[in-house]
Amino acid sequence: xxxxxxxxxxxxxxxxxxxxxxxxxxxxxxGTWWDGAQRVAIAxxxxxxxxxALCRRRKEALSPAAIEGTHDSLSALxxxxxxxxxxxxxxxxxxxxxxxRGIIPAGLSEEQYVETVSIVAHVVAIDTMxxxxxxxxxxxxxxxxxxxxxxxxxxxxxxxAWVPWLEPADLSEAEADLYxxxxxxxxxxxxxxxxxxxVRGFFDVVSYQYQPPLAMRDFSRExxxxxxxxxxxxxxxxxxxxxxxx
Amino acid sequence: MLLRASxxxxxxxxxxxxxxxxxxxxxxxxxxxxxxxxxxxxxxxDEEVLDHARAALSAAxxxxxxxxxxxxxxxxxxxxxxxxxxxxxxxxxxxxxxADFRAALGVDxxxxxxxx
Numbered sequence: 087x088x089x090x091x092x093x094x095x096x097x098x099x100x101x102x103x104x105x106x107x108x109x110x111x112x113x114x115x116x117g118t119w120w121d122g123a124q125r126v127a128i129a130x131x132x133x134x135x136x137x138x139a140l141c142r143r144r145k146e147a148l149s150p151a152a153i154e155g156t157h158d159s160l161s162a163l164x165x166x167x168x169x170x171x172x173x174x175x176x177x178x179x180x181x182x183x184x185x186x187r188g189i190i191p192a193g194l195s196e197e198q199y200v201e202t203v204s205i206v207a208h209v210v211a212i213d214t215m216x217x218x219x220x221x222x223x224x225x226x227x228x229x230x231x232x233x234x235x236x237x238x239x240x241x242x243x244x245x246x247a248w249v250p251w252l253e254p255a256d257l258s259e260a261e262a263d264l265y266x267x268x269x270x271x272x273x274x275x276x277x278x279x280x281x282x283x284x285v286r287g288f289f290d291v292v293s294y295q296y297q298p299p300l301a302m303r304d305f306s307r308e309x310x311x312x313x314x315x316x317x318x319x320x321x322x323x324x325x326x327x328x329x330x331x332x
Numbered sequence: 333m334l335l336r337a338s339x340x341x342x343x344x345x346x347x348x349x350x351x352x353x354x355x356x357x358x359x360x361x362x363x364x365x366x367x368x369x370x371x372x373x374x375x376x377x378d379e380e381v382l383d384h385a386r387a388a389l390s391a392a393x394x395x396x397x398x399x400x401x402x403x404x405x406x407x408x409x410x411x412x413x414x415x416x417x418x419x420x421x422x423x424x425x426x427x428x429x430x431a432d433f434r435a436a437l438g439v440d441x442x443x444x445x446x447x448x
Contacts, residue, residue: 096395102403170417178416182447186419203417207410215406218374219399220386248419270423274411277418288414295407311396312404315346315361320401321408322351323371330412331434331442332420 094221105294109208114227118237118281119198122229127162128202129226132209134160135175145177166192174206179329186248196249197280204284211291242280252279266299352437363392374405419444
């Protein structure tokens with residue numbers, strides 16, 4: 087039984103608590119392109135972003151690119167990483183390919199970019215749930231020692247997204263478990279496949295915080311305390327509020 | 333799109349305009365209005381509104397339902413960021429299947445390919 091939400095004032099499903107526990111452990115460990123300290127710093131910066139004055143001014147502006155300035159950061163990460171974390175956290179509905187194409191020449195690899203996005207997404211998923219339920223955000227994990235694995239999948243190539251991804255036909259034996267079998271891989275699963283461990287980690291959270299892949303379209307029974315229709319109404323409303331078509 | 337698929341399976345026509353906030357109804361989903369108000373409050377910045385929305389939803393669907401609702405709101409607040417930050421397009425079959433209601437709801441303006 088997970089102790090992750092042991093002090094929460096309402097009971098959290100144990101499988102969900104355990105998934106969040108695993109996510110936190112992963113964030114503290116060395117990843118593929120960032121070490122444990124850098125990953126925890128990205129998580130901390132994700133929490134700091136909503137208090138950034140530059141992000142607030144950009145959010146209110148007709149175009150975020152029209153507002154120049156320096157982010158209010160925790161000063162633990164390069165400015166370009168802070169820019170990514172803050173923009174993805176505070177104004178995702180106006181991210182553009184032009185903005186993304188400016189990130190890479192500024193000194194960041196596409197692989198580091200994808201891993202950064204994944205860490206931001208993990209923290210947003212867990213912290214937004216905490217806000218919704220009125221419970222405390224979990225304390226960030228302690229960074230663990232070690233070096234990143236720097237494993238770039240051989241078959242990754244540019245497809246339909248801004249970043250290279252892995253098509254199912256290009257998976258090596260090491261990535262054979264990446265996508266569910268028996269149905270096409272959704273683009274949201276391929277999105278972070280340039281860093282396969284982030285797909286595995288994030289979709290571990292997805293399976294428990296939303297539904298497992300095969301349950302999403304199994305309308306013959308309900309898997310949660312709310313129905314498929316209630317789940318999808320929530321999902322759709324959130325996506326419209328975030329101005330996300332996908 | 334899964335909301336519509338769920339409705340087809342159960343022979344129900346959900347009112348998708350509630351998703352855009354164009355109408356304040358429940359979309360034909362049990363406790364739909366409370367769910368939408370909860371999602372809006374979680375993503376908003378008014379703590380009093382959120383407290384009220386949370387309490388109302390919990391009273392209606394119980395604490396286990398509230399936990400699952402909060403989990404879904406949190407998860408999609410994250411998935412949207414993965415989709416938007418990586419610039420993934422809609423899959424061709426989803427694009428075709430959702431063309432009518434995307435047009436009706438006016439959400440194509442959110443397409444990452446249309447952003448400058």
